[in-house]
Amino acid sequence: MEDHSIPILPILFFLVLILLPLDCTALDTISANQEIKDGGKTLVSKEKMFQLGFFSRGKSKNRYLGMWYKKISYGTVVWVANRETPITDRSGMLKLSRHGDLVILGSHNRTVWSSNSSVFNNPVVVVQLLDTGNLVVWNKNSVIWQSFDYPGDTILPGMKFGKDLVTGLERFMTSWKSTDDPSIGEYTYILDTNGCPQIFRWQGKVLASRLGPWNGLGFSGFPVENRNTIYITEYVENEKEIYVRYDLISSVVQRVVLTWDGKTLFLQWVERLKDWIVYAETLGDSCDQFSLCGPYGMCSINNHPPCSCMQGFEPRSPEEWEASDWASGCIRKKPLDCGSGDWFLKISGVKVPDTRRTWYNVSMTLRECETTYRRKCSCTGYTSLDIRNGGSGCLLWLDELMDTREYGGDQDIYIRMAASELKGHGDSQSDSKELKRILIVVVLTSSVISLVLVVALACRKVKNRSHKKKQERRYMLDEKNKSMQMEPFDDIPYFSLSEVAEATANFSASNKIGEGGFGPVYKGVLEDGREIAVKRLSESSQQGLDEFKNEVICIAKLQHRNLVKLLGYCIHQNELILIYEYMPNKSLDFFLFDETRSLMLDWPQRFNIIQGMARGILYLHQDSRLQIIHRDLKAANILLDADMNPKISDFGLARKFVGNDTNAKTKKVVGTYGYISPEYAVHGRFSIKSDVFSFGVLVLEIISGKKNREFSHGDHRDNLLGHAWRLYKEGRSIELMSGSLQASYVASEVLRSIHVALLCVQHLAEDRPTMLSVVLMLVSEGALPQPKQPAFFTGESHSEAQCVSMVDEYTLTQLYAR
Structure with a gap:
């Protein structure tokens, strides 16, 4: 009987031959002059979490180069290159030049989009799609360009959201125009660095809402109870950059999305449901509308109506408030009079007001903040910059207080009030007694400290005299290959290098407070508790021995309340150091x-x-x-x-x-x-x-x-x-x-x-x-x-x-x- 069955093994072998090349095209890198064409191969990250290629959305024929999830939620786009310049046919091609410039070409080799990241010092470049969702152009081990620097509507774990103060690069979010149109939409989410940095949501040119500044635990407008143990948030602010970044601390998959209709959602993938769920939303009620209650108004979602005036204030326009229009805000019942001793009223559990017109100092205590600025009429309020561990730093408002709302958190604010207004606040008699007790303690403490300082300084002076007698009468300084000699300065306190190093934590970078033509300047604290400013001559300084001697001789013999005071100097081998009184402002x-x-x-x-x-x-x-x-x-x-x-x-x-x-x-x-x-x-x-x-x-x-x-x-x-x-x-x-x-x-x-x-x-x-x-x-x-x-x-x-x-x-x- 003739066997008419179909041979299985040859067919399977044939299928393997067909499918194998498809799998082999799943590369995570391409090198210079290689390309990815629309309809051809794509880039796939090593663990197949993300895929990069050309796509369309909905019924649109526009083609975009973008990145989407591959292992989960296939087709969920997280980044688009040519958002504003779509290709209307399938002629698109992604290419990496030998100088590291990533370009998208359309028909007739027309440049549609470019990373503008060319370098000429080393032509060995590759582009790689990482499992973090970052598309990176590498030059050996250094990054030439990365998609993480140019977010769209999505922030992925590990992305920086903020501003590079050196290059001016800003990393912010912009919504899509619609669910099927990735071009730039109506909403922008940005870390604003005017005054104390805070997060804004803009709708076109209108400020729609504000998340507030970082307070050590999170953003002031994002309550603690909404935070979690799934991710950690890092806030960094230094002389080079200001940014916030979140990283996952569990195996879940999350992303932050600014939706086309203006919502900012933390979305989490649930494998069991095969869907994204809203884990958290930064904004969600009427009090999130920017300055709903106007200047000195307080918004509370638990009240009806939600707007009220802060204590000591009343509606600027009662008629408008009756009509539920609170935008005009509130005015003081009694005007301020700095000369009569204005005070500050504490309001607890708030999202702090708009911080664009603020000044802040990370090293001040809250008490120093109040003491220093109580006499400044321009100061309308203050709070701790960091609310952790009892609070630290000083955040000072210099304008009307806008966009304040009640929260159940740990943030307090202190508002300037007329002294007459505060007389009826609380138990004035007990307040007066408490104030007297504080004054007595302060006076007694100051007297004891003064006495101790006098004794300590006397001992120090005797010690310095003894120390000076042991000092060599000449110091040798080698500057710019020239041998110079310098006599010690009479009647000017000399500090050893070890004393100066100890006072400045060995010239720690964290103690550095400035730099000029002379060299770096450090803040220090002497053994007796005095704060000092230390100027250290740098090797690259245009100034030298003559300027150093001139400064010491001149300023040491000048005593006037409007001249900075020189406390001493230090000379050790090539070190030239001046020690001044510390100027906190x-x-x-x-x-x-x-x-x-x-x-x-x-x-x-x-x-x-x-x-x-x-x-x-x-x-x-x-x-x-x-x-x-x-x-x-x-x-x-x-x-x-x-x-x-x-x-x-x-x-x-x-x-x-x-x-x-x-x-x-x-x-x-x-x-x-x-x-x-x-x-x-x-x-x-x-x-x-x-x-x-x-x-x-x-x-x-x-x-x-x-x-x-x-x-x-x-x-x-x-x-x-x-x-x-x-x-x-x-x-x-x-x-x-x-x-x-x-x-x-x-x-x-x-x-x-x-x-x-x-x-x-x-x-x-x-x-x-x-x-x-x-x-x-x-x-x-x-x-x-x-x-x-x-x-x-x-x-x-x-x-x-x-x-x-x-x-x-x-x-x-x-x-x-x-």
Whole structure:
């Protein structure tokens, strides 16, 4: 009987031959000049979690290069390259150039999308799809480009969400236009770095909601009870980047998605259901609408209506509130009066207000925060920056409190209230007794500490004298292959290198608070508890032994409340170190030229800084035993103590003069462009009038909040001096004032200060007043002489303009506090 059965083994062998090439195309990498075509092979990660290729959604014929899950939920797209430039046919091709540029080509080899990541130092490049969902272009072991830096609507575990402060790269989420259209939609989710960083959700150009700032446990607008043990969240903020990142700590699969209709969902894959479930949602009720209740309003989802005013406040428009329109917010029942001792009211369990107009300090305690800023009328509230372990850091509001809501969490906020308003709050009698008890304790403690410090300092002085006698009378310093000798400084405290290293935790990077032309600056704490700022000469510094000696000799013999105090020095082999008193509020430029921090400087504060600077310079020129020309007065060299009083620093370029010998000439012009007088910049002649000129520039910067060197105006090309001169001639000097001073300025003081400044920046040195005249003019009410045209003003006479382009900026060390 003839056998008509079909042979099984040959058929199976044939099928294997067909299917094997398909499996072999599942590569996770391609090299330079290789390609992936639409309809051809794809990239598949090593463990087959993710796949990369071309796709379409729904009924659309548009083709996109994207990435989706392969092992689970096949087709769930997590990243799209050419969102805004789809290909309308199947001609698409992904290609990696030999220089590392990843490109998508359409018909006729038209470039549709590019990673713009070319490098030319090493052509050995590959692109790889990782099991994390990151598409990476490698150059040996370094990353040239990665898809994790360019999120779409999805954040995967391990992705950074935030800003690279070095490159300016921002990693944020944007929704799809619809479920079938991956082009950029209406919603954006972003980590905003203005003020204290916080997360915003934008709907077009409208701020829709706010997650709040990081408080150590999570974001202020994401309650603790909604957090979990499935993933951990990391928040990083340093000088290079600010970002948040979450990582899974279990075997579950999760992703964060910004949906096309604006929801931000934590989605988790449930294998049993073969579906994604909503594990958490960052926003979900009416109180999440940004500033639903307006300024000083409080939103509570448990109340009806949800909006109410904070204690001590009442609706700005009762009629609108009756109509359930709360956007106008609330106003104070009683106005503030800093002079009568305003206080702060504690409100517990809140999502803190909008932090775009805030200032923050990570090293302050909550008590230091309150003590320091109670007297600042611009401070409207404060809280702990980190709520863990009882709280740490200081977060300070400088504007109306917006978008506050009640939560059952651990975050508290302290709101500035009029002293009269707080009299009826709680048991005033018990509060008064408690306050008295605190004052007694503080006085007694301060007395004991003072006594201990006196004894300790006396012992220290005896020890230092003994120590100095044992010191060699000469120190050898090898600088730039030259042998130099330097005598010890008499009557100036000497610190050993071991003492300085111990005070700064061995010059720890975490103690570094700034860096300038001299070198790095560190914060330290001596054995007796004194906080210090340590300037350490770096090998790359343009300054050297001469500047070091000059600074020590000059500043050590100068004693004035408006000059920074030198506590001592250290010389050890190649080490040159200066030890100063610590200035907790950094330098004037740190506040003056920052849009948010400048709000802390109201007009009384600025006028106090102007007068303090004037008194300090007068002391240098006339009242000190040395008689000093500073030569580098600028905003960065004006330090601010705990009470924001100004102290002049950096005397490395200072020069002594005797009696009437107030003029000198040099071939080496040093200082900072924008503050240098014309006769010094062009001819090298400097005098006390050079410092007067710099002071005048500083006054105009303090009033306007603008840098002279970087000033620009749409109607002319003058610098700040020229602009001030134009306004003065037109009788509009008040327009020079910063808009942030509108609520606190005294017009007569502002106009007088501008007038004095213009006298100081006159072109000819002999026309400028002395600092004694400046001090008297600032505090008197008499008539002032008319100023002449300022230096560097080109608007009227180009022949009188001085060219200072040959002057390079010589940046000195800036003592920064954290």
